[in-house]
Amino acid sequence: MRPIVPKILVVALLCFTASAAHAQKKSKAAAAKDDEIEIEEEATPDSITPDEGPGEDGIELEEDTVKEGDLEADTAEFGSDTPTIKGGPVTRTPVSWKDILVVIRKPFLKVRRVEMLPFVGTTMNDNMLRHYSVGAQLNYYLTDVLAFGVEGQLYVSQPREPFDLIGRQARRLPTVNEYNWSGALNFHYVPVYGKFAILDKHLVTWEAFFTAGIGAAQSQVIERDVNYPGFKNFLIQPNVGANMRFFLNRALTVSLGFRDYIFIDQFEPTDRSPTMNATADQAKSNADSAFINNVMFQVGLSVWFPLSFDYTTFR
Amino acid sequence: MRKHLQIVFFLGVASAFFGIAGGSSAWAQSDDTSGPEGGGHQSEQRRRNDLASQPAVRHRILLVANRFEATPLFESTVNADFRHFVGAGLKLEYHLGDKLSFGALGVFSGSIDTGLVDKIVPTLPDAMSQENPLEPTKDQFRSHLNTMPIHGAAYVSLTPWYGKLAAFDAAFVNFDFYFQAGMSYAKLKSSCADSICNDPTPGQSRPDPADPTGEATLPPDFNPNNDAPLNSGNRFGIYLGAGIHVFLNDFLALDLTVRDYAFSDNPSGADYNADRFVSDADSRFLNHLFMGVGLSVMLPMKAKRTR
Numbered sequence: 001m002r003p004i005v006p007k008i009l010v011v012a013l014l015c016f017t018a019s020a021a022h023a024q025k026k027s028k029a030a031a032a033k034d035d036e037i038e039i040e041e042e043a044t045p046d047s048i049t050p051d052e053g054p055g056e057d058g059i060e061l062e063e064d065t066v067k068e069g070d071l072e073a074d075t076a077e078f079g080s081d082t083p084t085i086k087g088g089p090v091t092r093t094p095v096s097w098k099d100i101l102v103v104i105r106k107p108f109l110k111v112r113r114v115e116m117l118p119f120v121g122t123t124m125n126d127n128m129l130r131h132y133s134v135g136a137q138l139n140y141y142l143t144d145v146l147a148f149g150v151e152g153q154l155y156v157s158q159p160r161e162p163f164d165l166i167g168r169q170a171r172r173l174p175t176v177n178e179y180n181w182s183g184a185l186n187f188h189y190v191p192v193y194g195k196f197a198i199l200d201k202h203l204v205t206w207e208a209f210f211t212a213g214i215g216a217a218q219s220q221v222i223e224r225d226v227n228y229p230g231f232k233n234f235l236i237q238p239n240v241g242a243n244m245r246f247f248l249n250r251a252l253t254v255s256l257g258f259r260d261y262i263f264i265d266q267f268e269p270t271d272r273s274p275t276m277n278a279t280a281d282q283a284k285s286n287a288d289s290a291f292i293n294n295v296m297f298q299v300g301l302s303v304w305f306p307l308s309f310d311y312t313t314f315r
Numbered sequence: 316m317r318k319h320l321q322i323v324f325f326l327g328v329a330s331a332f333f334g335i336a337g338g339s340s341a342w343a344q345s346d347d348t349s350g351p352e353g354g355g356h357q358s359e360q361r362r363r364n365d366l367a368s369q370p371a372v373r374h375r376i377l378l379v380a381n382r383f384e385a386t387p388l389f390e391s392t393v394n395a396d397f398r399h400f401v402g403a404g405l406k407l408e409y410h411l412g413d414k415l416s417f418g419a420l421g422v423f424s425g426s427i428d429t430g431l432v433d434k435i436v437p438t439l440p441d442a443m444s445q446e447n448p449l450e451p452t453k454d455q456f457r458s459h460l461n462t463m464p465i466h467g468a469a470y471v472s473l474t475p476w477y478g479k480l481a482a483f484d485a486a487f488v489n490f491d492f493y494f495q496a497g498m499s500y501a502k503l504k505s506s507c508a509d510s511i512c513n514d515p516t517p518g519q520s521r522p523d524p525a526d527p528t529g530e531a532t533l534p535p536d537f538n539p540n541n542d543a544p545l546n547s548g549n550r551f552g553i554y555l556g557a558g559i560h561v562f563l564n565d566f567l568a569l570d571l572t573v574r575d576y577a578f579s580d581n582p583s584g585a586d587y588n589a590d591r592f593v594s595d596a597d598s599r600f601l602n603h604l605f606m607g608v609g610l611s612v613m614l615p616m617k618a619k620r621t622r
Contacts, residue, residue, distance in 0.1 A: 127396050127431060162396045162431060169539075169585040170435050171450040196478025196490070199414075200370065208480075 107205050108247045109309045110141040110190075117255060119300025121153070124258065125293065128176050129157045129222075133296065139188060147188040151215075155179040157222075173224040175267050177233070179294070182261065184215025184239055204246060211241040211259065221268045221283075228272045231280040231287075237263040243298075251307040256299040265292045375621045377413060378489060378562055378613065379474060384408040386570050388609030390422050393573075395603075397432050397582050400424040400463045406570075406609060414474050416493075421467035432460070443540075451540040451585075454511055459584030461505035461546040463603075466576055468554035470497025488561055495556035499576040501603070505547045505584055517542035518592030535592065542593035544584025552578025552600070558607075566616040570609040577602045 117137040123130050132155065139149030157178035166172050192208035217237045221230030243257025266287035269277050277283040386406040392399045401424060408418025428436075439453045451459075477491035514536060515521060523531040558572030579598045581587060587597035 125394055127394050127429070165396075165583060165585070165587070166431070166435065168589060169451070169583055169587075170439065170456060171447065172435055172438060192480055192482045194478050194480025194490070196476045196492070199475050204476075204478075 105311055106144070108250065108253075109144060109311070110147070110304070111144045113141050113309065114305045115139040115141070115147070115149070115253075115302045116305065117300045117302040119255070119298045121259070121296040121298035123294065124297050125295040127160055128163045128174050129178060130160050131155045131157050131179055131294075131296070133179075133298075135298075137186070137300070139186070145190040147190075149186050149188070150183065151186060151213075152181070152183045154181050175224065175270065175288075176222050177219040177265055177267060178222055180218040180220055180232070182215060182217035182235075182237060184213040184237065186211050186213030186215075186239070206244055206246045208242065208244050211239070211243065213239050215239065217261070217263065219265050221266075224268065225272065228278060228283065229280045230268060231266075231284040233266045233284075233287075235263040235265060237261050245302070250309065251304050253302045253304070254299070255302055256297070259296050259298055261294040261296065263292055263294070264289055370621070373622065375477075376489065376565060377619045377621065378477075378560070378565065378568070379410040379416070379491065380413040380619070382410050382618070383614045384410065384416075384418070384611050385614065386420075386609040386611040388420070388422070388570065388572075388607050390424070390574070390605045390607035393604045393606050395429055395582075397429055397460050398426040398462060399429055400426055400466075400603075400605075402466075404467070406611075408472065410474075416472045416474070417470065418472060419467065419469040421465065423465055424463055426462040428460075432457075448538055449540065455540040458507040458511050459505065459540075459544040459546075461503045461544065461580075461582060461584060463501050464504055466499070466501040466603075468495075468497050468499045468556075468574070468576065470495040470554055470556065472556075488563070490559055490561045492559050493557070495554070495558075495574075497554045499550075499552045499554035499578055501550045501552075501576060501578055501580075503547045503550060503580065505544045507544055507584070512541055512543045514538070514541045514543075514592075518590065518594060537591035539586035539591060539593045542586075544581070545593055545595055546581045546584045546598065550578040550580065552576065560611060565618045566613040568611040568613065570607075570611045572607045572609070574605045574607060575602050576605065 115137070117139065119135055119137065121131075121133040121135065123132075133153040135151060135153030137149055137151040139147045141147040155178070163174055163176070166174050188209050188211050190207050190209040193206070195203055195205040197203055215237045217235040219233045219235060221232075223230040239259055239261045241257055241259035243255050243259075246254045248254060266284065266289055269283055269286045269288055271277060272283060277286055384407070386408070387403070388406055389401075389403050391401045402422045404420060404422030406418060406420035408416050410416040436453055436456060439451060439456055441453055443452055443455075444450050472493050472495040474491050474493040477489070479487060479489045481487050516535070517539070518535050518537070520532040520534050522529050523533050525531075554574070554576055556572055556574040558570060560568040560570055562568045577600060580601045580603070581593075581598040582601070584593065585597070586593055587599065590596070
């Protein structure tokens with residue numbers, strides 16, 4: 001009887017080897033055709049020398065080879081039972097997969113924190129009087145994007161050039177009111193966040209948020225003639241605003257933005273004489289009303305309490 | 316009290332500005348140490364990671380470097396005293412690199428009276444008042460105001476900040492901040508009819524036309540309302556600007572800018588220095604603040620990307 005079985009085994013082994021080799025060639029060819037799969041030369045992080053950093057203008061084009069760590073080697077080493085010998089200074093061993101972050105954590109958490117924001121502001125849309133304000137906000141963040149809070153401001157006013165020119169050139173005395181104080185209950189919503197690099201070196205994270213609120217304020221008539229006293233107005237004052245916030249560290253942020261305080265103000269009547277609107281009450285009862293948008297630019301430095309926070313999820 | 320609050324205001328602005336500058340450096344250090352979560356109790360050696368010496372941003376699209384930018388734009392004055400100028404124009408800019416560029420812009424504008432003018436004019440008399448001759452008439456007041464049909468600037472621009480943002484967790488866009496400085500130009504125009512501006516020698520005595528000998532003179536009338544406004548012509552000055560590109564894709568960007576064209580001007584065309592006649596001395600160096608919005612087209616349309 002002829003030994004058929006060994007021959008069959010030899011042929012089968014040859015076929016398997018050939019098919020395996022063929023399959024390997026096919027996969028390499030397919031990989032070469034597919035743009036999304038790149039086979040790159042292995043390079044450990046140690047092989048990256050300091051000379052391989054950015055050029056003079058800090059720009060490297062993507063034709064250069066990307067060097068990565070050896071994932072298999074790192075994984076095998078990390079999973080082996082080799083005993084660790086501790087001694088000498090602690091150094092960090094680069095492990096390639098530790099740099100893989102599926103979702104980067106937010107650099108700053110606001111949820112259940114209180115923001116105390118002292119700020120200063122100035123009028124943007126009044127060409128007769130420029131108001132400066134000093135104020136503070138106290139906000140509580142229900143979530144990372146929603147907050148409510150209160151604010152208060154004190155104002156001082158300064159006449160601008162047209163206030164004087166109108167009197168001298170057009171022989172008219174402007175009718176204007178100045179603001180004394182304001183307060184509001186506000187709600188904040190943070191729909192935009194981002195980061196930017198400064199001069200290719202420093203990364204700064206920031207966010208933009210919108211504010212809407214309702215409050216009260218007091219305005220005061222600046223008398224055209226000191227013989228006829230002015231009066232004060234109590235104003236119901238809704239407001240809307242848009243702001244940017246820059247994160248400095250875990251407890252400090254800088255905010256700047258615009259706020260539009262909307263109200264109906266009462267102005268001194270134009271016809272005042274000893275027999276007409278002579279007193280403040282009479283003038284106030286015959287005051288001229290006008291719809292006012294007081295747009296202010298505000299900038300402030302926030303302190304957040306608690307001063308730090310803990311992440312509740314893995315990195 | 317007022318001065319104290321003003322000092323507090325300026326100190327606040329200054330401290331906030333330097334807070335951003337100083338704080339960003341501190342934050343950047345934290346970035347080098349795996350972000351702000353890097354604890355302060357760890358040693359410096361343990362805190363540093365492999366990314367410390369790497370570029371701040373990888374695979375960044377070079378949205379402006381070595382590209383030509385053409386931007387049709389709209390512009391309007393902010394808080395103008397007597398007339399708003401609203402216009403359309405074109406900005407052309409070439410970006411030498413990722414940060415530095417140079418360019419020029421020109422805007423054709425129309426004018427709209429401000430609310431202040433709308434309030435003053437109805438209260439003015441139609442004809443000159445004998446009781447108060449220094450009170451301008453409606454026509455005198457309006458005809459002294461100037462317009463700015465053309466303005467523009469040539470500038471150098473610096474783009475030190477770039478980044479990306481997410482809006483409503485849906486839109487992810489790149490942006491950059493830029494700052495510009497250069498020379499401004501404006502063509503001012505005022506038209507005062509001879510019947511209104513009929514003082515041939517403002518602030519000076521003039522020969523009496525009724526005197527045939529020509530020796531008698533008339534004293535100055537010291538009424539600036541009938542003097543020529545002297546607020547038209549070409550003006551050159553300083554230009555400052557700051558803005559943001561919000562990139563819609565690799566070659567289109569929304570361009571939002573605040574621009575200040577500062578040059579000598581007398582917008583009211585009236586007596587400013589209280590010498591009771593209009594002269595060039597009434598002009599002063601004024602800031603003309605504009606806000607603009609445009610759509611930037613970057614050429615070539617394909618942008619390179621960093622490693």
